[in-house]
Amino acid sequence: MPPRTSDAIVIGGGLVGAAIAWGLRGQGLETVLLDEGDIAFRASRGNFGLVWVQSKGLGAPWYQRWTRGSAGEWPALAADLGARTGLDLALQQPGGAHLCLSEPEFEDRAARMARMQSEAGNHGFDYRMIRAKELREMLPGLGPSVVGASWTPYDGHVGPLALLQALHRAFTEAGGAYIPDARVTGGTAAPNDFRVETAAGAFAAPRIVLAAGLGNADLAPRFGLDAPVRPQRGQILVTERARTILPMPTTTVRQTGEGTIMLGDSMEEVGFDTRQAPPVMAQIAQRAVLSFPWIAELNIVRAWSALRVMAPDGLPIYDQSDRYPGAFIANCHSGVTLAGAHARLLAPMIVQGSLDPVLAPFSAKRFDVPHAA
Amino acid sequence: MFRTRPDARPATVEVLVEGTPVLVPEGASAAVAVLLAGLSAIREMPVTGSPRGPLCLMGVCFDCLAEIDGVPNRQACMVPVAPGMRIARQRGAREARP
Numbered sequence: 001m002p003p004r005t006s007d008a009i010v011i012g013g014g015l016v017g018a019a020i021a022w023g024l025r026g027q028g029l030e031t032v033l034l035d036e037g038d039i040a041f042r043a044s045r046g047n048f049g050l051v052w053v054q055s056k057g058l059g060a061p062w063y064q065r066w067t068r069g070s071a072g073e074w075p076a077l078a079a080d081l082g083a084r085t086g087l088d089l090a091l092q093q094p095g096g097a098h099l100c101l102s103e104p105e106f107e108d109r110a111a112r113m114a115r116m117q118s119e120a121g122n123h124g125f126d127y128r129m130i131r132a133k134e135l136r137e138m139l140p141g142l143g144p145s146v147v148g149a150s151w152t153p154y155d156g157h158v159g160p161l162a163l164l165q166a167l168h169r170a171f172t173e174a175g176g177a178y179i180p181d182a183r184v185t186g187g188t189a190a191p192n193d194f195r196v197e198t199a200a201g202a203f204a205a206p207r208i209v210l211a212a213g214l215g216n217a218d219l220a221p222r223f224g225l226d227a228p229v230r231p232q233r234g235q236i237l238v239t240e241r242a243r244t245i246l247p248m249p250t251t252t253v254r255q256t257g258e259g260t261i262m263l264g265d266s267m268e269e270v271g272f273d274t275r276q277a278p279p280v281m282a283q284i285a286q287r288a289v290l291s292f293p294w295i296a297e298l299n300i301v302r303a304w305s306a307l308r309v310m311a312p313d314g315l316p317i318y319d320q321s322d323r324y325p326g327a328f329i330a331n332c333h334s335g336v337t338l339a340g341a342h343a344r345l346l347a348p349m350i351v352q353g354s355l356d357p358v359l360a361p362f363s364a365k366r367f368d369v370p371h372a373a
Numbered sequence: 374m375f376r377t378r379p380d381a382r383p384a385t386v387e388v389l390v391e392g393t394p395v396l397v398p399e400g401a402s403a404a405v406a407v408l409l410a411g412l413s414a415i416r417e418m419p420v421t422g423s424p425r426g427p428l429c430l431m432g433v434c435f436d437c438l439a440e441i442d443g444v445p446n447r448q449a450c451m452v453p454v455a456p457g458m459r460i461a462r463q464r465g466a467r468e469a470r471p
Contacts, residue, residue, distance in 0.1 A: 141471020240446055241419045242469040259419055259466045294471045299446065 003195055003202035006030040006177065008350070010209045011184055011196070011219060014044035015160070015335030016342060017211035018167035023347020024209075025176040032203055033171060034182040034196070036215065041231070041274070043213050044335055046306020047160035048236060048264045049256070050249055051091070051337050054098060054127065054152040058112055061119040062361045063315050066341060068123075071154050073340030078158065081166040084173065089162045090257025096155025097130070097139065098251045099146050099291050106148045113150050127152045140245055145290045149250070157249040159257055160336050167339070179203075184212075189223045192326040209350060210329040213309045214272075224323035226364040227331050231307035233268040235280050237288075239298035253288050253295070261295060263288040267308075276305045308333040311367075318346065318362040320355055328355070329364070384409075388458040403460050404430055404437045404450035415439045415449065416463035438463045 006029075010021040013035025021033040053071050057064030071093065078091040100106040110129045117125040130138070131148045138151075172178050182200035194208040208223060210216050216227035241259035255261045266280045281303060289296045309331055311317050316332035328350050332338055349355050384396035388403070390410035397406045404427035407415045414424035416438045427437035430450045437449040439460050445467035449460065 141469075241466040243466045245469045245471065261469070292471070294469055298467075298469060 001202070003204040004032065005204045006032045007205060008032070008207040008209065009034065009194065009196060009203050009205045010211055012036075012211035012213060012215065013168070013178065013180070014042065014211070014213055015047070015164055015167070015339055016044075016213070016330050016332060017209070018164060018171060019335075019339040019342035020209055020211055020330060020347050020350065021176055022167050022171040022174070023343040024351060025171055025174045026343070027348055027351040029207075029351060030175075030177075031171075032177045032179060032205065034184065034198055034200075034203070035178065035180050036183045036212070037181040037199075039183070040212075041214055041272070041307050043306050043309055043333075044160070044164050046234070046236070046304055047336050048234070048254070048262060049157050049160040049336055050096070050251075050254065051093060051156040051158055052096065052251070052334070053154035053337070054096065054113070054116075054150060055251065056334070056337075057119075057315075058116055059119070060313075060315055060361070061121070061123070062358065064116060064120060064125070065123055066316075066358065066362075067334070067337060068154055069345065070338045070341035071156065073344045074156070074158070077340045077343055081163070081170055085166045085169045087162050087166045087169070088257070089158050089166060091156065091158040092249075092257075093154075093156030094248045095151060095153040096157075096249045096251070097135070097149040097151045099142075099149045099253075101145045101147065101287070101290055103147055109150045125152075126154075138247070139250075139292075141292055141294045143290050143293045155249065157254050157256075158336060163336060163339060167343075184215075184219060187222050189321075189324040189327060191324055194223070194324070194327060207326045207350065207353075208328070210327070211331075213331070214307060216309075216329060216331050220329055220364075223327040223329075224321035225319055225327060225329045226367070227311075227317055227329055228364065228367055229309050229311055229317070229331050230269075231272050232310045232333070233266065233270050233273065233305055234264065234308055235266045235268075235276055235284060235305045236303065237263040237281060237284055237300050238302040239263070239295065240301050242298060250291070252284075253291055260301070261298065263295070272307065274305050274307060276303060311364075313366070316362050317364050318355060318359045319364050325353070386454050386456055388454050388456070388460060390460045391462060397454050399454075401454055402430070402450045403439065403441055403447075403452045403454055403458065406454055406458075406460055407437065407439065407449055414462075415460075417465050419466035422465065440467075
């Protein structure tokens, strides 16, 4: 049977792939979105849901700008998806706080934020280091251990599962082809001529986008690309629903639109191990209760772990293959925050056939630099 | 609508369901007290506000959530009655109390 042909193939039905696929479809491309299935690691099902700017890109101001650009695209993305699908993504961008539980933490944070601002140069970077006394007016029931916080106006949060559902629905309703259970089993690459074999049939297109998260590590070399990504485990606890009490998200505690309070997050180097670890869960709960002692009264109703998709330096990877033009790759651990950029900035570049120079520092070639002897 | 079987233990424990005294057998659950009080609903769902009352009586459905002795969101069917227990309606999501 001849392969099904289209203008573009996107491999990976998570937040990154779905955002790009929807963006491509919005630019008029016949787009096929290949999703592996429930055997995949599914980072997009385990997200915390922050649209987060303030911690991103220390020493890499291009990442700070890309992240902020994405946060800037978010209101239009949420409005567009909401209007097309009727789904409420519960996007709020009231700014966000990173709580510091000791003086050394506060001092470290202050130094970090000052450096971010200096690196931002003419692009600017608004932030404030806020002491506990003032912070108590902003966040209810802060614990006595909280000595202060960093705050920026750029941060926010959103319902990550609603986002994933909305992207899929908007994509298919706009005529995109979503193919489930389509694990890629083989493929061939030539400039602007790609074929992939999957469990759900064969596909061909002049453009291909690898957005398969951790799966990109194996896929990339077939298409003249490189994705040295590793899993990093994160665990999350969720409380029962409570009436809205938190006016803004913090790095590790946020209240969802439905009222549950999500507690995160761990960063564990344990390989492809998705089990939960009670000592880590206890640490997460402990930090949450030090931050907001009243959380201790709430019942935990769910908890899970998921694997982040991490490059060696923690930054995203965006590339087009030199060897096989038309083959693109997108990898990141911030599929929620960067959804605005992926759908509205990156997808048009892929349609045009070249990545904007602002993405040049994200090339995986940065990992090829030989170490000085 | 809900009557205890004739051979059941005598109703000797007095609890308050929405402020009204109700006698229930020792060892019965707070959900039984709700049913004996004649209430068909003891909570309103947090998202839709739809009324719900005790259903499965075995800790599975969460439709009997109530505020019991001031503690919100308790599964009434899993809490044995005690003299003077106060069982009150759970209206939507609970309050978090800073």
